[in-house]
Amino acid sequence: xxxxxxxxxxxxxxxxxxxxxxxxxxxxxxxxxxxxxxxxxxxxxxxxxxxxxxxxxxxxxxxxxxxxxxxxxxxxxxxxxxxxxxxxxxxxxxxxxxxxxxxxxxxxxxxxxxxxxxxxxxxxxxxxxxxxxxxxxxxxxxxxxxxxxxxxxxxxxxxxxxxxxxxxxxxxxxxxxxxxxxxxxxxxxxxxxxxxxxxxxxxxxxxxxxxxxxxxxxxxxxxxxxxxxxxxxxxxxxxxxxxxxxxxxxxxxxxxxxxxxxxxxxxxxxxxxxxxxxxxxxxxxxxxxxxxxxxxxxxxxxxxxxxxxxxxxxxxxxxxxxxxxxxxxxxxxxxxxxxxxxxxxxxxxxxxxxxxxxxxxxxxxxxxxxxxxxxxxxxxxxxxxxxxxxxxxxxxxxxxxxxxx
Amino acid sequence: xxxxxxxxxxxxxxxxxxxxxxxxxxxxxxxxxxxxxxxxxxxxxxxxxxxxxxxxxxxxxxxxxxxxxxxxxxxxxxxxxxxxxxxxxxxxxxxxxxxxxxxxxxxxxxxxxxxxxxxxxxxxxxxxxxxxxxxxxxxxxxxxxxxxxxxxxxxxxxxxxxxxxxxxxxxxxxxxxxxxxxxxxxxxxxxxxxxxxxxxxxxxxxxxxxxxxxxxxxxxxxx
Numbered sequence: 001x002x003x004x005x006x007x008x009x010x011x012x013x014x015x016x017x018x019x020x021x022x023x024x025x026x027x028x029x030x031x032x033x034x035x036x037x038x039x040x041x042x043x044x045x046x047x048x049x050x051x052x053x054x055x056x057x058x059x060x061x062x063x064x065x066x067x068x069x070x071x072x073x074x075x076x077x078x079x080x081x082x083x084x085x086x087x088x089x090x091x092x093x094x095x096x097x098x099x100x101x102x103x104x105x106x107x108x109x110x111x112x113x114x115x116x117x118x119x120x121x122x123x124x125x126x127x128x129x130x131x132x133x134x135x136x137x138x139x140x141x142x143x144x145x146x147x148x149x150x151x152x153x154x155x156x157x158x159x160x161x162x163x164x165x166x167x168x169x170x171x172x173x174x175x176x177x178x179x180x181x182x183x184x185x186x187x188x189x190x191x192x193x194x195x196x197x198x199x200x201x202x203x204x205x206x207x208x209x210x211x212x213x214x215x216x217x218x219x220x221x222x223x224x225x226x227x228x229x230x231x232x233x234x235x236x237x238x239x240x241x242x243x244x245x246x247x248x249x250x251x252x253x254x255x256x257x258x259x260x261x262x263x264x265x266x267x268x269x270x271x272x273x274x275x276x277x278x279x280x281x282x283x284x285x286x287x288x289x290x291x292x293x294x295x296x297x298x299x300x301x302x303x304x305x306x307x308x309x310x311x312x313x314x315x316x317x318x319x320x321x322x323x324x325x326x327x328x329x330x331x332x333x334x335x336x337x338x339x340x341x342x343x344x345x346x347x348x349x350x351x352x353x354x355x356x357x358x359x360x361x362x363x364x365x366x367x368x369x370x371x372x373x374x375x376x377x378x379x380x381x382x383x384x385x386x387x388x389x390x391x392x393x394x395x396x397x398x399x400x401x402x403x404x405x
Numbered sequence: 406x407x408x409x410x411x412x413x414x415x416x417x418x419x420x421x422x423x424x425x426x427x428x429x430x431x432x433x434x435x436x437x438x439x440x441x442x443x444x445x446x447x448x449x450x451x452x453x454x455x456x457x458x459x460x461x462x463x464x465x466x467x468x469x470x471x472x473x474x475x476x477x478x479x480x481x482x483x484x485x486x487x488x489x490x491x492x493x494x495x496x497x498x499x500x501x502x503x504x505x506x507x508x509x510x511x512x513x514x515x516x517x518x519x520x521x522x523x524x525x526x527x528x529x530x531x532x533x534x535x536x537x538x539x540x541x542x543x544x545x546x547x548x549x550x551x552x553x554x555x556x557x558x559x560x561x562x563x564x565x566x567x568x569x570x571x572x573x574x575x576x577x578x579x580x581x582x583x584x585x586x587x588x589x590x591x592x593x594x595x596x597x598x599x600x601x602x603x604x605x606x607x608x609x610x611x612x613x614x615x616x617x618x619x620x621x622x623x624x625x626x627x628x
Contacts, residue, residue: 263507275501284485385561
């Protein structure tokens with residue numbers, strides 16, 4: 001929990017008592033909009049971690065030591081003078097003597113002269129009181145976040161219920177996001193591992209186009225990916241690993257959100273992530289034109305995440321019309337993956353009826369040293385007046401290759 | 406209603422808003438591909454990609470051929486193609502895309518009969534869209550009611566014509582289909598008379614030597 005608390009303030013340390021975490025929030029209050037909102041965030045946060053509401057208690061005060069004492073003393077009900085001395089670690093050696101003097105709470109101790117206390121009970125006790133009251137500096141060592149986040153949780157019983165797994169993943173995700181927030185960073189990959197027995201495990205990796213730690217976005221992607229994953233065995237433990245934290249790309253909110261290219265691009269990226277999480281990475285594609293004589297090689301579809309090939313193979317997109325369109329040979333929008341053989345009647349190719357040639361021939365041939373082919377392409381009209389792209393081979397065979405959508 | 410001009414004057418004159426409606430479903434009913442369905446949308450798509458908007462093509466009948474799209478002036482780096490084999494995935498993907506509403510235009514192909522409920526949800530989700538939404542459906546779907554405010558049947562005519570039948574629109578029903586010219590921009594597409602002449606010519610013979618680039622588009626003398 002201490003690591004998780006680092007997202008709220010960099011000054012976090014462990015208290016003297018077991019299970020206590022101290023947060024210095026004074027400098028961070030403005031960021032969180034005040035004490036109440038911060039307390040609200042903390043409460044929501046540890047509920048997301050899976051702690052039931054009553055399991056965590058909070059106490060705030062002017063100094064760390066006082067807050068801890070108050071936390072340990074529910075009887076005091078927030079009042080300093082009613083803190084029982086048993087809550088103060090430095091008072092433990094002196095509890096008997098103080099009890100014989102009739103002093104059980106902090107209140108009477110505060111009324112006694114300090115010099116006398118120091119003489120009777122030692123400097124340690126008095127120093128602790130002064131630190132709690134804010135009269136003395138009380139430096140603490142803040143904890144540091146690890147460079148890599150790796151947390152796991154064990155399930156009480158092995159399960160293959162996706163609902164339970166999702167709950168577990170969300171809990172780990174909450175801790176992971178807290179670590180990222182503390183580091184002021186984000187990652188492009190969230191790697192979940194499902195342990196299924198001694199040596200068996202399955203991995204679920206959520207990849208993003210750019211670093212992000214947006215909770216709702218990752219949760220959505222997790223949900224989609226999990227529903228598409230087939231579990232090979234019951235899961236007994238889940239682990240989350242995040243490494244390579246990168247600075248978060250901050251998107252400035254535009255004053256006029258009407259047409260915001262940055263936001264639109266991000267929106268499209270998120271849509272692609274969501275679509276590919278369910279349909280598969282190879283089903284969301286970008287189109288690229290390639291310099292090639294072969295029509296089937298002149299167009300390439302690549303998964304949206306991969307960088308476009310640049311180089312002699314790829315054709316760079318022409319801005320504006322470099323060549324007047326009329327000089328380009330006609331190409332069909334819908335090119336069939338492989339040409340379909342057509343029957344011939346009276347030297348006319350047949351596709352749902354005789355085809356009428358409209359334009360051509362366009363001779364497309366390959367280099368003689370590679371796989372040779374020679375085709376005469378024609379634009380033809382079907383009996384129902386659709387336009388198709390057909391070609392004829394040297395052997396006088398006709399093929400259908402595309403439709404002019 | 407906000408709209409994007411289709412680029413075809415005779416069509417824009419008949420469309421409510423003077424163009425393709427933004428934030429509403431537009432159904433384009435086609436019997437089969439090759440009638441000029443994308444050539445019809447090309448002027449609008451070209452303008453959108455030039456303005457750096459994204460065009461999403463969802464479950465197209467074939468993968469679009471890059472040189473053909475470039476020839477229509479559509480910038481390839483603004484295009485996204487989504488494949489979805491199963492019908493349920495297609496419907497899900499359409500809804501997700503509509504909800505994200507960051508596209509310049511969404512083109513989706515649905516082959517099978519679609520439940521009215523799904524179309525209603527699409528139409529609702531389309532309200533937030535910043536661009537037109539085109540649903541390509543089979544011609545038989547014209548007999549089924551649909552919540553789309555604009556439904557057009559695309560009926561092929563002799564090159565270069567296309568007849569656009571307004572099956573449904575806001576406003577008076579149009580009795581006559583609208584004729585649009587969709588020439589394929591290329592010197593190769595000769596006017597009608599020459600095409601007839603080509604038919605009557607004997608089919609050209611192949612030359613035996615290899616050429617390194619496509620020949621110019623002239624009718625060859627038989628060798």
